[in-house]
Amino acid sequence: MRERLMRFNFLTRFLTKIMLNILLIFFSLQFVLIASFESSEILNIIGNVFDGKLNEEEVKKLAEEISLIKEVYDVEINEEQIRKIAGDIAQINEQNGGYWKAKVNYYSLLPEDEQKRICGVQNNGRSKNGDAKPEFPILEKLANNDDCVTEIEFDARENWPDCSSFINYIQNQGRCGSCWAVSTASAYTDRSCIQRSLNGLSTSIDDPSLHFSSTDVMSCSIDYDGCEGGWPSKAWQWIQSNGVCTGTDHVWNNGCKPYPYEPKGKAEQVKCEAECKNTDWTTEYSEDKHLGIFE
Incomplete structure (x- = not known):
């Protein structure tokens, strides 16, 4: 009797496992089918709007x-919205005289409130905590030369090919209005690379010590949450006076102070700290700083 009961229990557990595996496979297939359907639907919408363009x-x-x-914002983008965005971009391309071409991208598809969230450049007045806009000397306007009729095309990537990978790279700032800091740190990285190239030094984009930290700029050049916005001009002044440490984007997560925010999720305030946030980085924060004068 006891042996028969043990066999029964074993059989019950065995069948239960089989049923659970069947259910798991079923729901996995359902998820794949739904995802495939959604992807197919999105592709159809794009095809209808752009019609081979x-x-x-x-x-x-x-x-x-x-x-x-x-996935990130829980927002459904329908065909009507994509048509409107595509129409706006077509209008821009008609008005710019063919000098450059606008395209639909991730940021143009974001909900309007999210677009405003990540636009953090303070152009005038005071910041959200009352800081006044920094004052800078106004350069004299140069008179136009009527004899100059030559159209000049300049592409920094072509002019400094050793640094084209740096110049061409755009960092994802996530759901944070840190564009003022990210753009400044990125431009500093580009300019540093150009100077290194002119000096015959390495310009490998795979070297984390050649990437400079938007996190350091964002958290230390102002005394409030850098995701609330700031001034690129003030960021440049801060780099010149204090220097900036190394730091890559969130994906690579390397250097002294890598960028903390992934594309999705809330952007919590990062405090200014005189130490590297990357525990694997062997250079001390004070030694990692690079001043605004390029070596």
Whole structure:
């Protein structure tokens, strides 16, 4: 009797495991089917709106960005919205005389309130904590030379090819109005690379010591939450006076102070600290600083 009971219990557990595995496979297939349906639907919408104006790679990238926005912001982007954005971009391209070409990108697809959230440049007046806009000397306006009729095209990536990977890279600032700090740190990184190239030094984008920290700028050049906005001009002044440490984007997560915010999730305030946040980084914060004068 006891042996039969043990066999029964074993059989029951065995069948239960089989049923659980079947259910797991079923729900996994359902998820895949739903995801495939949604991806197919997005691709159809893009195809209807742009009607062959985008190549296969551009269509795929746009579909991925729409899916990411849905995942991060829980926002459905419908065909009407994409048509409006596409119409606005077409109008821009008609008005710019063909000098450059605007395209649909991740940021143009964001909800309006999220677009405002990440636009953190303070152009005038005072910041949210009352800080006044920094004063800078106004350069004299240069008179136009009527004899100069030559149209000049300048691409920094072509002019300094050793630094094209740096110049061409755009860091994702996440859900934080830190564009004023991210752009300044990125421009400083580019200019540092250009100077190194002119001096015959290494300009490898794979070297984390050649990337400079927007986190250091964002958290230390002002005395309030850098996600609330700031001034690029003040950031440049701070770098010149205090120096900036190394730090890559969130994905690479390298250097002394890497960027803390991923594309999704709330951006919590980062405090200014005179130490590296990356515990694997062997250079001390004070020694890692680079001043605004390029070596």
